[in-house]
Amino acid sequence: MKKRIQRFGPMGLFVIGFGVGCSNLDTQTPSVSPTDLPESHPCLEYRANAMLVEDERIWLGCGEGTTGFGLFGWDGRSWQVSTEPTDYFGTFRVTSIQRAEDGFLYVAGTQSPGSDMVVRVDTASEPFQVESVLERGSTVGTSFSVGTFRRTPGGFEVAESLTGHDILYRAAGESEFSVTQDVFSSGQSHQILDLELDGEELYGVGSTISEPHVVMLPARDASWLKFEVVELSTVGTLWDLSVEAGNVLAAGVEETQDFGAIWTHQGSPNALESWRLFDVRDLVGDSRATRFYGTCRAGDIMVAVGDYSQRGDGLAVRSRDAGETWEDITPPDAPILGECEVFADGSVLLVGGEGFIELVD
Numbered sequence: 001m002k003k004r005i006q007r008f009g010p011m012g013l014f015v016i017g018f019g020v021g022c023s024n025l026d027t028q029t030p031s032v033s034p035t036d037l038p039e040s041h042p043c044l045e046y047r048a049n050a051m052l053v054e055d056e057r058i059w060l061g062c063g064e065g066t067t068g069f070g071l072f073g074w075d076g077r078s079w080q081v082s083t084e085p086t087d088y089f090g091t092f093r094v095t096s097i098q099r100a101e102d103g104f105l106y107v108a109g110t111q112s113p114g115s116d117m118v119v120r121v122d123t124a125s126e127p128f129q130v131e132s133v134l135e136r137g138s139t140v141g142t143s144f145s146v147g148t149f150r151r152t153p154g155g156f157e158v159a160e161s162l163t164g165h166d167i168l169y170r171a172a173g174e175s176e177f178s179v180t181q182d183v184f185s186s187g188q189s190h191q192i193l194d195l196e197l198d199g200e201e202l203y204g205v206g207s208t209i210s211e212p213h214v215v216m217l218p219a220r221d222a223s224w225l226k227f228e229v230v231e232l233s234t235v236g237t238l239w240d241l242s243v244e245a246g247n248v249l250a251a252g253v254e255e256t257q258d259f260g261a262i263w264t265h266q267g268s269p270n271a272l273e274s275w276r277l278f279d280v281r282d283l284v285g286d287s288r289a290t291r292f293y294g295t296c297r298a299g300d301i302m303v304a305v306g307d308y309s310q311r312g313d314g315l316a317v318r319s320r321d322a323g324e325t326w327e328d329i330t331p332p333d334a335p336i337l338g339e340c341e342v343f344a345d346g347s348v349l350l351v352g353g354e355g356f357i358e359l360v361d
């Protein structure tokens with residue numbers, strides 16, 4: 001059953017349980033949203049870029065094309081947030097949102113006009129105070145649009161480029177970010193498309209259209225900003241991952257055959273033979289090209305979201321048994337989907353372009 005979100009708990013409050021994350025969202029994030037959710041959201045362009053679901057707000061990051069930039073937070077009444085400086089995010093393309101262990105909300109992307117790449121937001125009281133964390137530099141590798149920013153519980157910070165290979169990091173207690181390039185065990189350079197934390201450990205996925213899908217795992221030599229690379233058998237863009245207790249779910253597109261690809265594993269993710277591919281054509285047929293842009297999970301429940309790429313119609317699939325079998329849960333009117341959240345009862349919040357938001361049971 002698929003329906004617009006209309007759920008009320010005690011005292012009229014909207015309650016949707018506890019879930020874990022989607023693209024650009026750490027797992028194990030409490031997810032209780034107050035009152036009723038809206039019929040739409042403010043990201044009216046191609047897609048919403050980032051989502052974070054918390055006890056008191058659902059945060060969305062926007063910024064595609066020339067309009068709809070900003071950070072928005074649904075509190076049960078409105079998406080608008082008050083900031084100091086006033087309307088700070090009105091010129092900020094938001095691509096990454098994280099609530100770190102220090103209590104601050106970290107928002108990353110690119111500001112234009114302006115030079116901020118990453119800011120931290122004190123959401124204790126409104127107006128929310130915004131403070132710059134990382135600004136564009138003037139040397140090679142220090143000026144780019146941030147794809148994902150992550151801060152570990154221990155205070156180590158890393159920002160990766162949205163469109164290139166550049167990576168900046170700052171160790172806990174340091175005042176400046178540094179450029180790093182030698183981070184892959186393969187000795188080669190790979191484009192990172194998503195980063196996620198699992199405790200203090202950092203995981204990633206990436207590659208480009210003509211390269212094998214790449215999963216980036218924490219190096220076993222305990223070097224924090226060092227990845228062991230697993231090259232999978234598919235070729236193309238691996239857009240997103242979700243990690244829970246060392247178990248990885250990754251999804252993207254197999255470019256040579258134009259189908260949405262989902263990768264899970266049984267056993268160690270470091271062993272290539274542990275990985276298994278789900279070809280979405282086995283579920284929806286092969287008459288139309290497909291892609292996945294986002295993932296989310298809660299225990300054995302896994303979800304991947306994307307589109308039928310030639311028409312831009314939405315696509316969402318769910319597994320209830322850790323990737324053994326999959327079902328199509330796409331709402332009939334869904335546009336391209338990019339974000340999702342799994343709740344304790346197995347229902348899934350789907351967020352896409354054109355203001356689309358819907359809960360699927």
